[in-house]
Amino acid sequence: MKGITKRFGNLVANDGVSLSVNGGEIHALMGENGAGKSTLMNILYGLLKPDAGEILIDGKAVDFSSPLGAIAAGVGMVHQTFRQFPNLTVWENLVFQNEPGNGPFVSADAARDIVRRLGAKHGLEIDPDSRVHDLAVGIRQRLEILKALSRQARILILDEPTAVLTPQERDSLFTAMRHLASQGMALILVTHKIPEVIAVTDEITVMRDGRLSGTLTTRDTSEAEIIRAMVGRNVPPTIALKVKSTAAPMLSIRNLSVRRGDVTVVNDVSFDVRPGEIVGIAGVSGNGQPQLVSAVMGLEASSGEVAVNGQDVSNLSVAQRRFAGVSYVPEDRHLTGTAPAASIAENIAFGTHRSAASSNRGFLRKEALRAKARKLIEQFKVKAASEQVAVGSLSGGNMQKVVIARELAHGSPLIIIEEPTRGVDVGAIEFIHKTLIAERDEDRAILVVSSDLSELLALSDRILVMFEGRINASLTGRDMNENTIGRWMMGGTESP
Secondary structure (H helix, E strand, O other): OEEEEEEEOOEEEEEEEOOOOOOOOEEEEEEOOOOOHHHHHHHHOOOOOOOEEEEEEOOEEEOOOOHHHHHHOOEEEEOOOOOOOOOOEHHHHHOOOOOOEEOOEEOHHHHHHHHHHHHHHHOOOOOOOOEHHHOOHHHHHHHHHHHHHHOOOOEEEEEOOOOOOOHHHHHHHHHHHHHHHHOOOEEEEEOOOHHHHHHHOOEEEEEEOOEEEEEEEHHHOOHHHHHHHHHOOOOOOOOOOOOOOOOOOOEEEEEEEEEEOOEEEEEEEEEEEOOOOEEEEEOOOOOOHHHHHHHHHOOOOOEEEEEEOOEEOOOOOHHHHHHOOEEEEOOOHHHHHOOOOOEHHHHHHOOOOOOOOOEEOOEEOHHHHHHHHHHHHHHOOOOOOOOOOEHHHOOHHHHHHHHHHHHHHOOOOEEEEEOOOOOOOHHHHHHHHHHHHHHHHOOOEEEEEOOOHHHHHHHOOEEEEEEOOEEEEEEOHHHOOHHHHHHHHOOOOOOO
16 A cells, blocks of 8 residues: 545545555554554455555555455455344355355355354354344454455455454464465454564554554564554553452342343353452353343343342333443443444433533533533543544544543443453553543442453453353452463363
8 A cells, every 4th residue: 555645524544654565474553543544444445445545466556446346356354343234144144245156046055164164264163044133242253254264365454353352262363364374365453452463463554643653573573662653652551459349239230140032141140349349251252241231231131130339220221220320331332332423422411411410401501511522532532523523433442432431421339341442542541441440449339341351350350250151250369360261261160
């Protein structure tokens, strides 16, 4: 890619960016949220057309009018935000636009075989007949990876591919990536996880504010040098001082179960979260973590008891539970956490729009809402032209900051947060982690569900591990390490 420039109104997302990736190479593309990484990759994949610059594959200039052109040229992409048909099956999604069969007739058996064969080969097994809308986020991520692999791409873009993987699954993916690179493929890894970049890549390109900030050779660089290229300063890792709270529980869950049809997805779960502690929940995607949180929030039918600050909220609505003292950051910031077409100010107002500070006699106090939004945008360092732009126009990481800013601004005594830093850059991760620790130190009770074990280990005072809908382990102290947690996540025990 040579001299790529892309503007959105007055915003210059890419400013003369050049990127070169060789066959047989795993190349990292890094940068803060809003640095222009996704725009650059969307141009390479044919989702956007550049205003200036050119793309060359094997030395020949190409001009893609759509992703179909990019796919035909050998470019594949695993998106952070899934491109799927939720009402169709896994196999229907995987072979879309590449259906096996004769003439107009699609061979479902051949398509199912492709899913099974690719899944077994890469350790990414999925039931080919499952409906996508019934799949956990982690399984949907597997489908995205398999879709790209099934099209035999020679250039493969992976946008935050490990966000929902266990350490074992991550290592299997890295093995597959190295194998693909050894076959001559060019792989571009878009990620914020610096240890992963160090572990698996050959070269690193760093962007900042739409421009190139540096190109590094992985074996000759360090985490500190990468961070400096990304944010222009050193960012020390977050290490929370572990505490043991003896206060009465702020959140108390007893014998909570969730059934979907004939399947029990959350099975007789009981635990407490006390003021002044952070409790983390780990688990392979698909083991009941999202359903557990949905049941606690009243978004999903369940049996058992949920109490907040001693009050039984089991039969209350979502709004009533939030009024009882719960702030909630959901896993899916696009579908559940925001109204993408609404402005930042409007999204920040959600949940408090009926308060005296936000409305008067049924009418919103719009200037007050905009002022509040401007304050939180500055506090949480959200990159946006103004508080009146649509949230859906923001990068994923900046959208996440808006959701977290809104929920923490409520001042609730209980904070439930799923995937707090998925797709968020290293500087924002530091800020969010420090903010959550400060909230804990103000005696708030915090429940964190994350697929990032390093995040759970950095934040949590206790870690609960879920397997097949149950709490498989409750870990503290020395037992809170990646290997031990990983074994529990796979259904094993503490011993190897």
